[in-house]
Amino acid sequence: MDYNGITTEDLSVATSAFYLENEELVLEEGSEVYLRQCCPAEAFWDNATNEPSHQLFMLSSSDEGKLSGSRESKCTPERAYEERRGMDPNNSKTRGTWGLKVAEIESVGLRAVDDSYYVEAPPTGHTYIDMRALESVAFFEGLTKRQRKAYCKLLQIELVAFASARGRLYPNKNLFDELSALEGQVA
Amino acid sequence: MENKDTQKHEDPTSIIPFKFGGGRFDEVRGMPAEALAEISRYQKLVKAVARDLYYAQNPTQKKLPDGYLDKFNLSVQNIKDGSAAPCLVYQSKHKNSLLDTVQTITDTFVSIANTGKHPASTELSFKTLESFGSFGSCMQESEKLYFANVLEGANEWKPENTINREAIADFQKLLKDIKNSENAYLAGYVISFNPHKQTFGFKELSELSSSKVLNASYRDPDLASEIKNLLVLPRHEQTFRITRLICDYEQDFRTIRKITDVKSVELFSVQDSPWANRLIELLKFKPGWFNGDGEAIPVDLVERADEILTMLNAGNSNRPGIFPVPEGGVLLESNKRGFHVSVEICADEELMYGFYYNPSTNETVEVDLNTSTDAAHFLEEHLRGL
Numbered sequence: 213m214d215y216n217g218i219t220t221e222d223l224s225v226a227t228s229a230f231y232l233e234n235e236e237l238v239l240e241e242g243s244e245v246y247l248r249q250c251c252p253a254e255a256f257w258d259n260a261t262n263e264p265s266h267q268l269f270m271l272s273s274s275d276e277g278k279l280s281g282s283r284e285s286k287c288t289p290e291r292a293y294e295e296r297r298g299m300d301p302n303n304s305k306t307r308g309t310w311g312l313k314v315a316e317i318e319s320v321g322l323r324a325v326d327d328s329y330y331v332e333a334p335p336t337g338h339t340y341i342d343m344r345a346l347e348s349v350a351f352f353e354g355l356t357k358r359q360r361k362a363y364c365k366l367l368q369i370e371l372v373a374f375a376s377a378r379g380r381l382y383p384n385k386n387l388f389d390e391l392s393a394l395e396g397q398v399a
Numbered sequence: 400m401e402n403k404d405t406q407k408h409e410d411p412t413s414i415i416p417f418k419f420g421g422g423r424f425d426e427v428r429g430m431p432a433e434a435l436a437e438i439s440r441y442q443k444l445v446k447a448v449a450r451d452l453y454y455a456q457n458p459t460q461k462k463l464p465d466g467y468l469d470k471f472n473l474s475v476q477n478i479k480d481g482s483a484a485p486c487l488v489y490q491s492k493h494k495n496s497l498l499d500t501v502q503t504i505t506d507t508f509v510s511i512a513n514t515g516k517h518p519a520s521t522e523l524s525f526k527t528l529e530s531f532g533s534f535g536s537c538m539q540e541s542e543k544l545y546f547a548n549v550l551e552g553a554n555e556w557k558p559e560n561t562i563n564r565e566a567i568a569d570f571q572k573l574l575k576d577i578k579n580s581e582n583a584y585l586a587g588y589v590i591s592f593n594p595h596k597q598t599f600g601f602k603e604l605s606e607l608s609s610s611k612v613l614n615a616s617y618r619d620p621d622l623a624s625e626i627k628n629l630l631v632l633p634r635h636e637q638t639f640r641i642t643r644l645i646c647d648y649e650q651d652f653r654t655i656r657k658i659t660d661v662k663s664v665e666l667f668s669v670q671d672s673p674w675a676n677r678l679i680e681l682l683k684f685k686p687g688w689f690n691g692d693g694e695a696i697p698v699d700l701v702e703r704a705d706e707i708l709t710m711l712n713a714g715n716s717n718r719p720g721i722f723p724v725p726e727g728g729v730l731l732e733s734n735k736r737g738f739h740v741s742v743e744i745c746a747d748e749e750l751m752y753g754f755y756y757n758p759s760t761n762e763t764v765e766v767d768l769n770t771s772t773d774a775a776h777f778l779e780e781h782l783r784g785l
Contacts, residue, residue, distance in 0.1 A: 349462075365754065
């Protein structure tokens with residue numbers, strides 16, 4: 213993906229320049245799947261369209277450039293989903309587990325990093341997509357605030373396209389409808 | 400000893416931008432200790448004004464240069480006797496920008512003193528103007544602040560360049576009124592009503608699961624019958640039709656504290672739309688909904704989204720997705736096989752932003768959209784190609 217002179221290679225180089233702790237591991241197996249919860253539930257999911265918003269892959273300021281999720285080799289989609297639902301009841305609703313292959317994450321210039329050695333809180337096998345370069349002023353030098361926002365949006369659009377093509381990993385449609393109805397969220 | 404009425408300072412890097420007079424200030428040498436905080440407030444004011452002037456002069460810049468505000472550091476050389484006139488030292492190489500900043504402060508205070516308002520052509524932000532209201536708060540009745548026209552060099556302290564506490568307090572009130580005068584559009588239920596006191600209790604949609612009720616008052620007695628007709632008992636919430644208010648309100652940081660007056664009470668028309676449930680969900684987001692980020696979604700933006708979707712005429716199953724945006728806007732978005740089209744109804748400006756991406760050609764289209772019709776056309780045109 214190229215945008216205003218920024219190439220995927222540029223993002224890849226900028227990303228790899230960020231420091232990793234000793235026990236943080238960059239996921240290298242391209243077929244492994246990074247798991248992400250669709251929450252806050254009503255924010256990034258609309259029942260009528262049955263697809264998540266690209267904002268599913270948007271950073272909040274408390275993420276500090278690290279988009280939280282888990283990795284399939286340490287945590288099943290079902291477990292990741294249930295762990296999320298078991299968290300603080302006020303913030304526990306999720307519209308399912310969605311996934312990206314490591315190769316897909318790399319294809320846009322980002323990387324997935326397992327930091328579960330340092331993160332005890334759920335999800336099991338805590339893994340983040342390293343987006344710290346997207347919060348770096350130097351990376352976006354010369355671009356306006358609006359252009360920076362558009363670049364991040366394009367990245368999110370690419371990621372959500374991969375995730376949507378794969379489909380929700382858990383729960384399946386019947387169970388999903390059942391659980392959503394229980395939560396009173398079906399429009 | 401200096402002449403009390405004339406500014407003279409031999410050091411080219413020092414300046415006496417203001418002095419106090421009257422009351423205590425004529426009775427003591429130096430500066431009353433309880434007034435020293437004013438020097439710190441003045442320093443803050445200088446930096447706030449310097450920041451605004453920089454952005455006004457460099458409209459394409461989004462960030463101050465590193466260390467820019469350090470140029471405006473002041474230190475107290477001494478306090479001139481007789482009228483609490485602080486002689487402040489600055490860095491001579493930044494003389495021009497410092498003097499421009501100080502003169503802007505003088506001009507603003509002079510305008511407030513003489514017209515009750517800030518200069519009409521001011522380049523200062525509302526937030527900076529608010530900080531003018533806190534300067535001089537140590538003053539008592541009969542005490543005054545004098546401001547120097549520093550760009551004119553040594554000069555007399557002119558009588559028209561003075562201001563008292565009352566004038567500053569009036570200006571503070573004016574700013575507060577401006578802040579509170581914007582109309583709020585709220586959606587929820589009227590759950591209690593007292594026609595004698597012209598008050599009622601209002602529960603916003605975002606507070607349905609809590610016990611919080613907004614206290615509302617209204618001045619127009621003709622609204623009584625309309626409010627009474629829309630009264631909903633708490634046990635019937637969510638089954639009755641939603642009320643839409645246009646009102647004035649008082650606000651803490653991000654939270655409405657009370658409704659101070661009501662201009663209109665009506666049914667919320669959005670609830671007749673096929674996508675009403677989804678739009679109403681958006682109104683239930685509380686500030687902080689996105690990991691601590693995330694603004695509440697204003698009712699008028701939800702109504703704008705309804706208007707666009709109605710024009711699009713796509714039906715509920717073929718319409719774009721409706722999503723809240725963390726900045727407090729509404730996003731209408733469709734994604735198909737990597738293609739993307741969206742319209743963001745932005746919260747902080749009268750603007751909508753259209754975005755289209757074609758992954759096959761790497762083509763992006765980014766446009767500002769001024770009207771709901773433009774937004775509906777943009778969506779319609781690009782949805783066709785998805």
